[in-house]
Amino acid sequence: MAPMILPLMLLIGLALAASLPGSATGCLTQVTPATFTNPVAKSGQDPWVIHHDGMYHYISSRTVKAPGESARRGTVQIASSASLLGVFAAEPAVAWSPLPGTRHSKELWAPELHHHGDAWYIYVAADDGDNHHHRTHVLRRTSADPRGPFEHVGELELPDDRWSIDATLGEIDGQLYCAWSGWPGSENVTQNLYLCRMEDPVTPIGERALISRPELEWELRGGRPGLPTVNEGPSFLQHEGRTFVIYSASGSWSDFYCLGLLELVGKDPMAPGAWRKHPQVWFASGNGVTAPGHASITTSPDGAEHWLVHHAAKHPGAGWNRQVHLQRLRFDDETGLPVAGEPLAPAQPVPVPSGETIETR
Secondary structure (H helix, E strand, O other), X not given: OOOOOOOHHHHHHHHHHHOOOOOOOOOOEEEOOOEEOOOOEOOOOOOEEEEEOOEEEEEEEEEEEOOOOOOEEEEEEEEEEOOOOHHHOOOOEEEEOOOOOOOOOEEEEEEEEEEEOOEEEEEEEEEOOOHHHOEEEEEEEOXXXXXXXXXXXXXXXXXXXXXXXXXXXXXXXXXXXEEEEEOOOOOOOEEEEEEEEEEEOOEEEEEEEEEEOOOOHHHOOOOOOOOOEEEEEEEEEEEOOEEEEEEEEOOOOOOOOEEEEEEEOOOOOOOOOOEEEOOOOOEOOEOOEEEEEEEEEEEOOOXXXXXXXXXXXXXXXXXXXXXXXXXXXXXXXXXXXXXOXXXXXXXXXXXXOOOOOEEEO
């Protein structure tokens, strides 16, 4: 993937900083521009950004032509930067590219990067070209730096061996859990959210528990014959002792794609009724932003702020042709619930994340 072009306001800030007294061509300068604008990446979907040990890592899947090969193949790539804004323009390194002709060589969807113990793990959905065969696969790298080759550990053997995508990892009260989007049966009729306990990032334990299904009016939009109702893209968020899941709903191909909110209200996350779905859509189209969805949550460089990273359609009717947006997430003073408000309009100046600096020459 070629380096992304930084938004105009950010480039202006960098140019002004370079012209300040004391700056010189060829000298490395750290600057903090006042604002940036969306989109932060002009192409991209299912954005996953993790902040670990002072570095941001942005993982994505791409279809590229490998050297010496005539056919294009899917790859999982990781870009890294000390800057949250800069990570979207950083040159990515290939983490994994499956061999052709396997059950996991095609349709690499929504990779996520997690650090646990002394290793990095990637969850990515893949199949052999038949969507019915989509399963979650696990990659591992035993290095402090995730930029480099990952080994293919194998399929994540989730309970019931059903279609699964968008797997994510979280810890609640010292216990690891995996959440994902899956089919209740063997047909592409509906996508629910499921949860299971994990012994470690590669070993599920026990049965799966249903934590959400498409049921509310805003979760059922955008359907058409032959396509499912959708809950997908779960992402854990924990704040002041409370656990939430932000997830995507309605047709991902439609202009109605949006985000919903679950909250853990029971003691056992696997128990029926343990998760409460908030009845109103949490984040939806507005201000010139269409179909915002599939979000991850990260923090500012100094850890003082939470930021929502999400994709949006490039224009109404664009479907899966998407770009990446970034905006601050806050917590309501009275309810303690996460609040993102409305999408920020494209080209609207946005204050940079707290503690953010950009290196330039």
